[in-house]
Amino acid sequence: MELEALSVGQYSFIQNAYSFGFAVMAAATLFFWLMKSEIAPAYRLAITITGLVTAVAAYHYLQIMLSWGAAVDVTSGEVISTGKPFNQAYRYVDWLLTVPLLLIELILVMRLSRQETIKRTTVLGGAAALMIVLGYPGEVSSAGGLRFVFWVLSMIPFVYIVYQLVVGLKESISQQPESVKNLINISVYLVIGSWLFYPIVYLFPLVGLEGGAAITAVEVGYTVADIVAKAVFGVFIFMIAMRKSQEIEGTASTVSKPAAAAENETSKPS
Amino acid sequence: MELEALSVGQYSFIQNAYSFGFAVMAAATLFFWLMKSEIAPAYRLAITITGLVTAVAAYHYLQIMLSWGAAVDVTSGEVISTGKPFNQAYRYVDWLLTVPLLLIELILVMRLSRQETIKRTTVLGGAAALMIVLGYPGEVSSAGGLRFVFWVLSMIPFVYIVYQLVVGLKESISQQPESVKNLINISVYLVIGSWLFYPIVYLFPLVGLEGGAAITAVEVGYTVADIVAKAVFGVFIFMIAMRKSQEIEGTASTVSKPAAAAENETSKPS
Numbered sequence: 001m002e003l004e005a006l007s008v009g010q011y012s013f014i015q016n017a018y019s020f021g022f023a024v025m026a027a028a029t030l031f032f033w034l035m036k037s038e039i040a041p042a043y044r045l046a047i048t049i050t051g052l053v054t055a056v057a058a059y060h061y062l063q064i065m066l067s068w069g070a071a072v073d074v075t076s077g078e079v080i081s082t083g084k085p086f087n088q089a090y091r092y093v094d095w096l097l098t099v100p101l102l103l104i105e106l107i108l109v110m111r112l113s114r115q116e117t118i119k120r121t122t123v124l125g126g127a128a129a130l131m132i133v134l135g136y137p138g139e140v141s142s143a144g145g146l147r148f149v150f151w152v153l154s155m156i157p158f159v160y161i162v163y164q165l166v167v168g169l170k171e172s173i174s175q176q177p178e179s180v181k182n183l184i185n186i187s188v189y190l191v192i193g194s195w196l197f198y199p200i201v202y203l204f205p206l207v208g209l210e211g212g213a214a215i216t217a218v219e220v221g222y223t224v225a226d227i228v229a230k231a232v233f234g235v236f237i238f239m240i241a242m243r244k245s246q247e248i249e250g251t252a253s254t255v256s257k258p259a260a261a262a263e264n265e266t267s268k269p270s
Numbered sequence: 271m272e273l274e275a276l277s278v279g280q281y282s283f284i285q286n287a288y289s290f291g292f293a294v295m296a297a298a299t300l301f302f303w304l305m306k307s308e309i310a311p312a313y314r315l316a317i318t319i320t321g322l323v324t325a326v327a328a329y330h331y332l333q334i335m336l337s338w339g340a341a342v343d344v345t346s347g348e349v350i351s352t353g354k355p356f357n358q359a360y361r362y363v364d365w366l367l368t369v370p371l372l373l374i375e376l377i378l379v380m381r382l383s384r385q386e387t388i389k390r391t392t393v394l395g396g397a398a399a400l401m402i403v404l405g406y407p408g409e410v411s412s413a414g415g416l417r418f419v420f421w422v423l424s425m426i427p428f429v430y431i432v433y434q435l436v437v438g439l440k441e442s443i444s445q446q447p448e449s450v451k452n453l454i455n456i457s458v459y460l461v462i463g464s465w466l467f468y469p470i471v472y473l474f475p476l477v478g479l480e481g482g483a484a485i486t487a488v489e490v491g492y493t494v495a496d497i498v499a500k501a502v503f504g505v506f507i508f509m510i511a512m513r514k515s516q517e518i519e520g521t522a523s524t525v526s527k528p529a530a531a532a533e534n535e536t537s538k539p540s
Contacts, residue, residue, distance in 0.1 A: 044308055052300060055300060056297050084344055085278065085282065089282060089283075092286070093290045094293075097294060140282070
């Protein structure tokens with residue numbers, strides 16, 4: 001990455017984006033975990049993991065900020081490279097952990113049968129980890145050909161995950177309570193929509209987009225995509241859990257076995 | 271260790287592995303401790319210790335990262351040694367504490383009689399500590415002969431522990447509830463499987479594996495083995511505790527603990 005191609009304005013903008021990313025992820029984590037106790041026990045696992053995703057992301061934004069600070073400096077109005085490498089790979093380390101987890105939190109908040117939960121979290125989590133692992137060799141390689149080969153390889157699990165989310169989950173989503181169906185659909189499209197950014201950006205170096213503006217677009221774009229896929233997505237997971245909790249409580253006041261009744265209602269395997 | 275034999279790519283890969291190790295261990299710790307309150311009181315000791323193991327590991331990955339940062343530097347595309355030693359021994363300090371504890375968490379989650387719990391935790395914990403203590407002198411010695419002698423000595427408790435886990439625990443495992451038997455067996459083989467990596471790596475210097483690729487394989491391999499033996503293993507312990515908690519709640523009462531009833535209803539394995 002030609003960091004010296006950056007203007008001071010671009011340098012600051014990227015730094016601000018990282019700091020914003022850290023602040024959003026850390027704030028989201030605190031929010032989810034502070035609100036955990038207000039949610040019905042059945043959904044606390046989903047909310048704990050939702051906060052875990054943003055916590056891990058916050059840690060990596062901190063690392064990226066530190067690496068950026070060590071790699072780039074500004075002296076008398078000029079952006080200079082210190083000679084230390086900027087570790088872009090922290091993003092991959094982050095995704096390896098957070099991308100499987102954020103698919104798992106979606107499955108958990110749906111509260112499917114135990115068997116289906118195990119099957120879907122394993123398949124989706126595994127495919128997500130494979131997608132990230134296959135992306136890494138291309139990202140760190142300087143050869144354009146290798147970059148393209150791993151892009152293609154990585155797109156296979158990517159497309160599979162999208163298919164599983166849109167088609168595979170269709171029936172399970174149709175059995176969710178009316179009040180949260182829309183929220184779940186939005187969450188699914190939020191994931192897919194924000195993810196589309198990554199494979200596009202990955203190809204930038206191949207088409208010669210490498211100047212200061214391209215670096216800025218990539219770094220700020222990654223940050224925005226991360227925020228949507230983890231923090232905003234997490235807020236939707238939280239809203240789903242909250243609404244389902246309120247419905248459990250709603251029936252609680254009339255029957256003695258409230259959660260059970262509500263639960264049976266929603267999880268009947270047709 | 272000839273750190274200057276590393277390429278910049280290998281250097282970064284190792285650094286990323288350490289950071290990943292730290293992130294996984296810290297995230298696992300938070301997860302276990304946040305979920306502790308959702309688990310039946312009888313299994314909270316096991317879950318607390320499960321989180322303790324990953325917390326201690328997270329601390330040591332932080333120390334390893336700092337030591338790595340102090341020992342190695344990258345200047346204009348070259349990996350250079352700063353002259354400060356890289357403290358590989360932090361791994362031993364870590365294992366001395368975490369390896370006995372992770373065997374103890376397995377015994378605790380099985381919830382054996384008080385007598386058997388005390389006997390098994392003492393024997394397994396003691397053998398594990400002995401195994402680590404005997405490995406250390408060989409690791410820090412530069413003489414190949416000494417390294418081999420302590421490898422053999424350390425393998426004695428190692429084999430004893432494997433025997434105890436596979437044969438000694440057989441009867442106790444057979445008395446566990448059907449719903450968790452499989453999970454316990456997987457946990458046992460997860461420990462044994464991930465542990466096999468350590469004695470093999472220990473012998474690398476003896477057979478002349480010392481270049482950049484060997485260092486990378488060792489450091490990344492140790493990290494993966496640690497993650498499997500502590501965090502992934504811990505998730506299995508958590509699942510065992512969670513499933514047992516749900517069964518306790520299910521039988522405890524049908525009136526006051528509604529969510530458990532729902533759980534039984536929805537998770538019937540057809």
